[in-house]
Amino acid sequence: MGSKSRKIHRRRMGQFDADTSIPRKMEFHKLLIKGRKKALKYLRAFRVFIFFVLLLQIGTLPGCKIYSAFDSVLNPEWENFEQLPSGNPRLEYIHSIPVIHLYGTPAEMGTQYGTILKKQLEGLEYISTRFFPKKKINEFIHTAIEVEKHLPDEILEFLSKMAETSGVDYYKLLAVNTVPRVTCSALAVWDDATEDGNLLMGRNADYTFKRINKALGLIVVKHPENGYATVSSSFLGLAGAYTGMNEKGVSYGNMLVYNGFEDGETAGGVPVQLLMQSAAETKNSAREMIEYLTSQNHVVPVSVMCADSNEAILAELGKTNFAVREGNKGVLAASNYFYSSGMFETPETDKRFSALMLKARDHYGAFNPGHLKDAMHAARKQNETLQTVLFEPAKMLMHVSMNKVPASKGPFTTFNILELLEK
Incomplete structure (x- = not known):
């Protein structure tokens, strides 16, 4: 090759090198932008921190009180925490998740709850007054007084x-x-649908006010004087349970419904989370629990999925009527709409329901807990999924992710229900 050819060859090689450097420069530019965004995020967090420090130094502004309230609720090591022996009312931590144990009669358990979590409940009360206008709080209280007449x-x-x-x-x-x-949304798979035939159930809990709720999740273990013990994935201040499992392995979770016939709230109904707690303490199968729930009056249209080691069943509960859905080939899913004939005003197609069904179809016959995690994450609600709970009734296991958005992403903490109830 002559000198002229070598020069042309070198020039072409140099041009090729320059061209391939463009993607590298673009990647470097993206990294700079990403780093700048992260720096701004930390700077904003630092400014908020300085703001609260100034409030504390001043000591007389209303911000001090709300800071203290948030500190009481958000503090990952709640100050009332004591490591007490098993059999005592107490608050303990399992992989950073607060777990409160309550024993005895309803009055005794309420006393224990209020005593152990006094500071956190005080903080929650104050925060609620800052987040909601007085008029809205009064509306909530008026509704509560109407419902109170019908509570157990x-x-x-x-x-x-x-x-x-x-x-x-x-x-x-x-x-x-x-x-x-x-x-919320829920999925259950069992029999031919799963790799070992064992039933799996998952539930996402989606809440709008994540600024308050994302720090309020806790596990409540009730050891009642009469009835079955229960473990619920709950929120601070709740007497009932939106999702949980009892000592018989009956698992449950509810979903608000948007396309029922009735608007507004019904006088004479009882909130479903309170009914589920009562049912969990008295029923030893999913079918028994469904039969109890369909015999009650409800405040708003809801769906409830109940499962045990043998089957999963869904009750679509209107305020004046109900329908029961059972699995098709070991698959049952639900979100925020009724699907049974005669239960809905207009049919709806929900992408979260579709996501659950597609995941069940894709892994049919080999479905396992890992697939259930993926399914619940696929069905998450943007910026609202604060708790995700996975149940294995036959093994008495409950996998929980809470106090983060999206909780469906994990990580999950596994609770052995029988071991938890022995404590």
């Missing part, structure tokens, strides 16, 4: 003692337990 005595005893020992206004606690609205 054991729930009223629990709440009154919680209020008495915590010092939090009874009617505000009542509102917390009767007004909350949740938008």
